[in-house]
Amino acid sequence: MRQFDFDSVDLDAMARSGTVKWSAFPNSSDYPEAIGMWLAEMDLGIAPEVRDFIVGCADRGDFGYVSDEWRKRTVGATIAWARDFGWEISPERTFLSPDVLTGLRISIDRFTSAGSPVIVPTPAYMPFLTLPHEHDRDVIEVPSALGEDGLWRLDYEGIEAAFARGAELLVLCNPWNPAGRCLTRGELERLARIVDAAGGRVFEDCVHLPLLLDGAEAAVYGALDVASRHTVTAVAASKGWNIPGLKCAQIVFADEGDAAAFAPHAHAVSGVASTLGVQAAAVCYEEAGEWNRQLRGYLSGNRDLLEARVAAWDGVRMGRVEGTYIAFLDFAQLAERGAFGDLTPAQFFARRAGVTLTEGRSCGRGFESSCRMIFATSTAILTEALNRMERALAGVRKYGTPCA
Structure with a gap:
């Protein structure tokens, strides 16, 4: 069996890559x-x-418009791949789109009342908190809690209260960006009962479903019987096979009636998925499973390294990452001690360590002292980043002065 090398990338190569991830923030x-x-x-x-x-x-110079044959192949590949998660879907309920967020736009515009709020459990993927405003919708943030077992938990009572305030749509991310959780079937069933009782809807983002770590099992919310009347689910090969720039996702309707209502409008959505994206998605699902399997093993090792290092940092907490390649680090205790001065932790690490992280406040109110960290890089680069962050924190502890 071929072994894939994920260690070859280094800092020099990434600095030359020119991608927005490595060029947006000058050092x-x-x-x-x-x-x-x-x-x-x-x-x-x-x-x-x-x-x-x-x-x-x-x-071959083969960059023309995508054919119906390729569209059908990609939908069929998505359906076959979904069976690995006990999720049975039909081609009549599966549509192509340029990205996962298109599924959220569809859910807001076509399946909720004008002006109704959108519920977003936090910490959240950042666009979930901003995109609803583009549709003249308020966002009701429902903060989740990091338990002593290292797992983030939904606030079911808070979600129920949000529906009672007039919200009609809940945004669910599973596996959960940035919390790293893979919600269990029991957790999802409890949530589904709340949504069903409220007559609500769910948009489910499963873009990280191909990134379960160490055999973690993810239950798909839209596959639950009780959720079949109210869910739109989005998946993609973009994260699990590292092709986000190719622009293709798959939107799955749990309810046949919802799918039939959307079908006449589907071309306006699927028509802007890129030819290469549609084709590459099928190749990922059909032919590149072994690469993804080895990738997940590598990411699990990075996750373990990250967890071990962070556990040694006094005053820092990190939830257990069961899926995704994203960690959410809580520096609240250090912030309360004044370690970062007038800076946020993300600003501190950018300035003192040359490590650019996502601002926690972008993931929801109350997370201003947190950072989102992507560990899908070589172990050598991850180690260098952690060394730099550790030295920056050690400098604060040694001299007792915050960063100015």
Whole structure:
């Protein structure tokens, strides 16, 4: 069996890559190169099957509009892949789109009342908190809690109260960006009963479903019988196979009536998915499973390293990452001690360590002292980032002065 090398990437190569993850924040620290750990994409290349397919398209000059045959193939590949998670869907309820967020737009515009609020459990993927405003919707944030067992838990009572305030749609991310949880079937069933009793809807983001770590089992909310009347689910190969720039996702309606109502309007959505994205998604699902399996093993090792290092940092907490390649670090205790001065933790690490992280406040109110960290990089780069962060924290403890 072929073994894939995920260790070859280094800082010099990433600095030259020119991607937004590595170029958006010019380095202003004492280190020669900033380490980009704020954007949810991987530094670990792509599967050779995908690479060879794209090169073949280029050699043939094959960049025309996507055919119906390819659309059907990609939908069929999605359906076959979904069965690995006990999720049975039909082609009549599966549509192509350029990205997962399109599913949220569809859910808001077509399946909720004008002006009704949108519920977002936090910490959340940042656009979930801003996109509803583009549709003239308020967002009701429902903060979740990090338990002593290291797992983030939904606030069911808070969600129920939000529906009682007039909300009609809940945004659910499973596996959960940035909390790292894979919600259990029991947790999802409890949530579904609340939504069903309220007559509500759910948009489910499963874009990280191909990134379960160490055999974690993820139950798909839209596959539950009780959720079948009210759920729109979005999946994609973009995260699990590192092709976000190719722009193709799959939108699945749990309810046949919802799918039939959307079908006449589907071309306006599926027509803007890219040709290469549609084709590459099928290649990922059908041919590149072994690459994804080895990738998940590598990411599990990075996760374990990250958890072990953070556990040694006094005053820092991190939830257990069961799926995704994203960690959410809580620096609230250090912030309360004044360790960061007037800076947020993300600003502190950018300045003192040359490590760029996502601002916790972008993931919801009350998380101003947290950071979102992407660990889908080589173990060497992750180790260097952690060394830099540790030295920055040690400097604060040693001299007792905050960063100015």
